[in-house]
Amino acid sequence: MSDSRPVVLVYYPRRGEEYRSLLLERDPTLSLRVCETVEDVKAQIGQIDVLFTSVTLPPSLIHLGKRLRWVQAIGAGVDSFIYKTSFPKGILLSRITVSFGERIAEYVMGYILYVAQHIGEVVSNQTLRRWKAPESGVSLLNGKVLGIMGVGAVGGTVARAADGFGMDVIGLDVLPRELPTVRKTYSLDGLSEFLSQVHYLVICLPLTRQTEGMLGREQFAAMRGDAYVVNVARGAIIKEKELIRALEEGLIKGAILDVFEEEPLPSASPLWTMKSVVVSPHIAGGASPKEMVDFFVANLERFRRGEPLQGVVDLERGF
Amino acid sequence: MSDSRPVVLVYYPRRGEEYRSLLLERDPTLSLRVCETVEDVKAQIGQIDVLFTSVTLPPSLIHLGKRLRWVQAIGAGVDSFIYKTSFPKGILLSRITVSFGERIAEYVMGYILYVAQHIGEVVSNQTLRRWKAPESGVSLLNGKVLGIMGVGAVGGTVARAADGFGMDVIGLDVLPRELPTVRKTYSLDGLSEFLSQVHYLVICLPLTRQTEGMLGREQFAAMRGDAYVVNVARGAIIKEKELIRALEEGLIKGAILDVFEEEPLPSASPLWTMKSVVVSPHIAGGASPKEMVDFFVANLERFRRGEPLQGVVDLERGF
Numbered sequence: 001m002s003d004s005r006p007v008v009l010v011y012y013p014r015r016g017e018e019y020r021s022l023l024l025e026r027d028p029t030l031s032l033r034v035c036e037t038v039e040d041v042k043a044q045i046g047q048i049d050v051l052f053t054s055v056t057l058p059p060s061l062i063h064l065g066k067r068l069r070w071v072q073a074i075g076a077g078v079d080s081f082i083y084k085t086s087f088p089k090g091i092l093l094s095r096i097t098v099s100f101g102e103r104i105a106e107y108v109m110g111y112i113l114y115v116a117q118h119i120g121e122v123v124s125n126q127t128l129r130r131w132k133a134p135e136s137g138v139s140l141l142n143g144k145v146l147g148i149m150g151v152g153a154v155g156g157t158v159a160r161a162a163d164g165f166g167m168d169v170i171g172l173d174v175l176p177r178e179l180p181t182v183r184k185t186y187s188l189d190g191l192s193e194f195l196s197q198v199h200y201l202v203i204c205l206p207l208t209r210q211t212e213g214m215l216g217r218e219q220f221a222a223m224r225g226d227a228y229v230v231n232v233a234r235g236a237i238i239k240e241k242e243l244i245r246a247l248e249e250g251l252i253k254g255a256i257l258d259v260f261e262e263e264p265l266p267s268a269s270p271l272w273t274m275k276s277v278v279v280s281p282h283i284a285g286g287a288s289p290k291e292m293v294d295f296f297v298a299n300l301e302r303f304r305r306g307e308p309l310q311g312v313v314d315l316e317r318g319f
Numbered sequence: 320m321s322d323s324r325p326v327v328l329v330y331y332p333r334r335g336e337e338y339r340s341l342l343l344e345r346d347p348t349l350s351l352r353v354c355e356t357v358e359d360v361k362a363q364i365g366q367i368d369v370l371f372t373s374v375t376l377p378p379s380l381i382h383l384g385k386r387l388r389w390v391q392a393i394g395a396g397v398d399s400f401i402y403k404t405s406f407p408k409g410i411l412l413s414r415i416t417v418s419f420g421e422r423i424a425e426y427v428m429g430y431i432l433y434v435a436q437h438i439g440e441v442v443s444n445q446t447l448r449r450w451k452a453p454e455s456g457v458s459l460l461n462g463k464v465l466g467i468m469g470v471g472a473v474g475g476t477v478a479r480a481a482d483g484f485g486m487d488v489i490g491l492d493v494l495p496r497e498l499p500t501v502r503k504t505y506s507l508d509g510l511s512e513f514l515s516q517v518h519y520l521v522i523c524l525p526l527t528r529q530t531e532g533m534l535g536r537e538q539f540a541a542m543r544g545d546a547y548v549v550n551v552a553r554g555a556i557i558k559e560k561e562l563i564r565a566l567e568e569g570l571i572k573g574a575i576l577d578v579f580e581e582e583p584l585p586s587a588s589p590l591w592t593m594k595s596v597v598v599s600p601h602i603a604g605g606a607s608p609k610e611m612v613d614f615f616v617a618n619l620e621r622f623r624r625g626e627p628l629q630g631v632v633d634l635e636r637g638f
Contacts, residue, residue, distance in 0.1 A: 111438065131582075283452045283457065
């Protein structure tokens with residue numbers, strides 16, 4: 001009866017017990033093992049059917065799962081399992097595909113409005129009890145061009161939010177996609193034309209062979225001098241050193257960065273203190289454990305019934 | 320030929336010359352007088368047909384306009400001309416009714432996202448080169464209730480922006496209005512029911528006899544303990560002392576205030592330093608002089624042709 005009662009292992013550093021209660025609350029009959037360390041996973045991986053795991057798990061461990069049939073990643077990006085490493089054939093891999101969109105849209109619009117309205121300056125005037133409008137006024141988003149690289153579930157939600165402000169939203173994607181709130185979606189061939197128009201460039205792409213290092217000096221040079229880059233995807237999509245130089249040289253105006261080539265961002269990085277750069281610690285897509293568990297439990301039901309799972313990753317395509 | 324070539328006086332403290340160039344750029348043949356002081360307006364008001372004026376002009380001066388037929392206020396709120404003062408019969412009064420919506424929507428959503436995402440904490444961690452998520456996480460707007468008091472042109476634009484984040488938008492208005500992005504609009508009778516639901520209360524009402532002091536202790540007590548009040552309309556709609564007490568007692572969580580009973584906000588006000596209070600210096604609706612001039616020039620064309628003006632104020636109704 002392994003189909004109807006698969007043994008599930010959940011791995012999450014320091015949060016195993018939180019996941020245990022959430023999972024058993026949803027399904028008290030679950031046959032569950034909980035690990036917070038890689039060693040523990042190593043010891044048990046041979047005896048389980050389903051792995052529900054943080055994307056920080058070293059991918060080599062997945063190869064040790066002799067009975068393993070399905071890996072549900074706790075995250076939207078599964079590059080750590082499949083990019084520059086191999087994922088075992090015959091095992092299903094799925095990623096979380098809901099809820100990130102709303103969070104990321106709120107992050108993106110929140111931080112763009114923060115810089116456009118000089119909210120930091122207003123709040124710092126407040127601490128001085130100073131009644132004074134921001135020196136350089138407010139830059140209205142209405143009518144400005146927001147360009148989204150990757151208009152899937154996440155990018156599409158960002159598009160809807162930007163449209164609510166009357167922004168002119170354009171997209172770029174490897175797949176042909178049409179969305180009601182995206183005026184035009186460019187293919188990769190149209191990258192320069194796409195980049196030349198945008199006031200705010202939002203990166204919502206997965207990290208793949210095609211997207212790694214996709215934005216460098218040449219691309220920044222194609223952009224407007226007053227443009228902002230917003231990265232909520234993966235740091236390695238941008239050549240970070242070339243971004244820093246582009247900002248220093250004024251090829252673009254600023255950046256809002258939630259992800260970096262190396263995380264945590266090293267304290268020596270100039271990005272921490274650059275003018276017009278906002279650094280946040282990879283929080284944009286931070287769905288709660290409860291949301292992760294809800295997604296997984298619904299998928300587990302499908303798995304038990306032999307139905308197709310949500311969020312299955314196409315290993316060739318890379319997302 | 321006073322109909323086709325009316326004499327126009329523009330009054331704006333410290334910005335008269337800016338208005339002069341913008342107006343003459345749009346219509347070089349304009350018969351124009353420019354004043355930056357009240358004394359100057361007083362000396363010339365008897366010889367002009369049209370007054371294009373800051374709402375800070377003392378309303379008594381308008382009564383001295385013997386030939387005056389139309390006053391175009393440079394602003395959306397004309398309470399200073401008609402509330403607790405009389406406006407001369409037979410003179411048309413119009414207010415600016417475009418462009419504020421977009422600005423105010425961006426202010427409202429920008430500052431709500433700023434508090435909901437603890438952006439201040441993230442940015443202050445950045446200055447310390449500290450890779451650390453906000454202590455209390457992020458509060459998602461998606462699914463939360465945004466209540467808008469006054470769903471006219473401005474409130475409707477706020478509603479559209481909030482809807483873009485998947486918020487549940489409800490309204491309250493003296494007029495029955497239906498908007499695609501507002502789930503339900505309450506009449507004044509439904510104030511308590513309306514207030515009890517909202518996570519974010521946004522005030523977009525004009526200041527009238529009916530709205531002055533409309534929100535006090537009783538209304539704050541009817542609200543959720545985690546609710547935020549956002550005032551982008553007029554300070555006197557809220558009983559400010561009762562708001563301060565409600566915040567101190569935890570009847571509501573916080574406030575985002577752009578307008579106050581007295582402006583500039585006196586430095587002795589406790590609002591400057593209260594936890595969960597953001598103070599900004601009446602900037603939310605700050606349209607640019609160019610936008611004001613565009614609106615006026617289009618209205619002036621209508622005036623010359625004897626067509627109905629945009630934004631005419633109903634003196635009885637008060638907006």
